[in-house]
Amino acid sequence: MPFATPEPASPSPYIVLGVAGGIAAYKAIDVLRRLRDAGYTVAPVLTPDATRFVGPLTFSALASEPVRVGLYEDPHVPIPHTRLGQRADLIVVAPATAHLIARFAMGLADDLLSATLMATNAPVLLCPAMHTEMWEQPAVQENLATLRRRGVLVLEPEEGHLAGGDVGTGRLAEPETIVELVGRIVAGYRGPLTGRRVVITAGGTREPIDPVRVLTNRSSGRQGYALAEVASRLGAEVILITTTDRTLAIDVARRVGIVPVTTADELRVATLDAASTADVVIMAAAVADFTLAPAPNKLKKADGPPTLALTPTPDILTELVRRRSAGQVVVGFAAESTDVVANAEAKLISKGVDLLVVNDVLTPGAGFESDTNEVRLLTRGQAPQEISMRSKEDVALEVLTRVVALLAQGAQ
Numbered sequence: 467m468p469f470a471t472p473e474p475a476s477p478s479p480y481i482v483l484g485v486a487g488g489i490a491a492y493k494a495i496d497v498l499r500r501l502r503d504a505g506y507t508v509a510p511v512l513t514p515d516a517t518r519f520v521g522p523l524t525f526s527a528l529a530s531e532p533v534r535v536g537l538y539e540d541p542h543v544p545i546p547h548t549r550l551g552q553r554a555d556l557i558v559v560a561p562a563t564a565h566l567i568a569r570f571a572m573g574l575a576d577d578l579l580s581a582t583l584m585a586t587n588a589p590v591l592l593c594p595a596m597h598t599e600m601w602e603q604p605a606v607q608e609n610l611a612t613l614r615r616r617g618v619l620v621l622e623p624e625e626g627h628l629a630g631g632d633v634g635t636g637r638l639a640e641p642e643t644i645v646e647l648v649g650r651i652v653a654g655y656r657g658p659l660t661g662r663r664v665v666i667t668a669g670g671t672r673e674p675i676d677p678v679r680v681l682t683n684r685s686s687g688r689q690g691y692a693l694a695e696v697a698s699r700l701g702a703e704v705i706l707i708t709t710t711d712r713t714l715a716i717d718v719a720r721r722v723g724i725v726p727v728t729t730a731d732e733l734r735v736a737t738l739d740a741a742s743t744a745d746v747v748i749m750a751a752a753v754a755d756f757t758l759a760p761a762p763n764k765l766k767k768a769d770g771p772p773t774l775a776l777t778p779t780p781d782i783l784t785e786l787v788r789r790r791s792a793g794q795v796v797v798g799f800a801a802e803s804t805d806v807v808a809n810a811e812a813k814l815i816s817k818g819v820d821l822l823v824v825n826d827v828l829t830p831g832a833g834f835e836s837d838t839n840e841v842r843l844l845t846r847g848q849a850p851q852e853i854s855m856r857s858k859e860d861v862a863l864e865v866l867t868r869v870v871a872l873l874a875q876g877a878q
């Protein structure tokens with residue numbers, strides 16, 4: 467009855483090994499053995515379907531903790547999922563089937579393993595294994611994208627022999643590879659931006675005209691916040707320089723450093739300062755192109771329409787590119803309404819950025835104030851990548867995936 471009383475602190479990292487019902491379940495035995503050899507405390511949780519492929523007895527012979535299958539199997543432990551979820555330092559699911567992935571992405575908790583996945587703040591590593599046709603299904607890939615942008619780690623399956631004599635992508639990653647990644651996660655790895663400092667700007671700047679009026683634009687800051695959220699979940703240390711106050715998910719809000727700014731000048735000072743130690747700078751803010759010296763007192767209607775003496779603001783992005791350190795990745799945004807492709811390609815060159823995220827602001831459902839976005843990603847020397855209409859979080863994942871690739875190129 468190990469859960470009836472508070473357990474002593476585990477001397478070694480506590481790993482919940484989830485096993486879903488696929489033929490690769492037999493390899494989970496090897497994963498378990500290797501995890502034990504590496505000194506981890508391992509609590510296996512099998513889905514009911516997994517027990518059709520492998521016997522719980524085999525796991526209990528090798529594990530350090532009791533093997534569990536059902537939510538209701540032990541009357542002394544009415545809430546095994548929360549105990550397991552809270553105690554885990556890491557949950558590894560190997561193999562993760564299409565059905566397990568879908569349940570997790572949807573937030574379903576209809577067996578002990580999926581309920582434990584819902585009841586944890588620990589990192590989760592999914593090791594999918596399935597037939598190639600299933601692996602390539604948009605449903606599976608979209609569920610995995612959803613989970614990835616929520617910070618779930620996915621160890622992609624390999625190519626090789628599958629059940630029924632087929633060959634293709636979908637074979638569970640080698641147990642050795644799984645255990646090696648477990649070691650990195652236990653040591654602090656949280657995703658491809660772990661150890662990276664990412665500066666993101668968000669929202670439209672506001673240039674005061676007088677004490678009550680401002681010159682601004684319709685940028686809501688949603689795309690910048692989505693980038694901050696996803697970058698943090700991919701392991702980055704994030705600084706968000708923003709003109710708007712939006713809500714971040716609770717776990718992310720604890721980790722993202724927020725720098726509130728209002729004007730283009732304030733945004734410039736804060737961004738250049740933060741960028742000096744950043745690996746990545748993403749200028750998602752809609753910066754005013756013109757500013758003015760504000761009137762000290764409220765302009766009177768009776769005095770007639772004022773003449774606003776506008777002066778251009780310095781281009782922060784150009785300055786960032788000029789000052790950037792070796793290997794730093796700089797990303798710009800371009801909101802266009804005419805000749806989108808030609809203007810964007812010219813801007814990629816003139817700004818000198820590594821990646822330009824292009825919006826056609828006239829597209830319904832894209833750009834300012836929208837929850838969704840449709841963008842084109844431009845990098846020098848590569849064909850443009852069209853990102854179809856999707857949530858701003860999903861767009862953020864695509865942008866950050868490109869950033870990860872650019873960082874890797876820079877490191878070569």
Ligand code: C5P
Binds near residue numbers: 782783797799
């Ligand atoms: O030239 P344009 O304003 O279209 O470029 C947009 C990109 O340049 C955005 O990434 C925006 O954040 C950045 N920008 C800037 N400083 C300005 C104006 C825009 O960094 N003064």
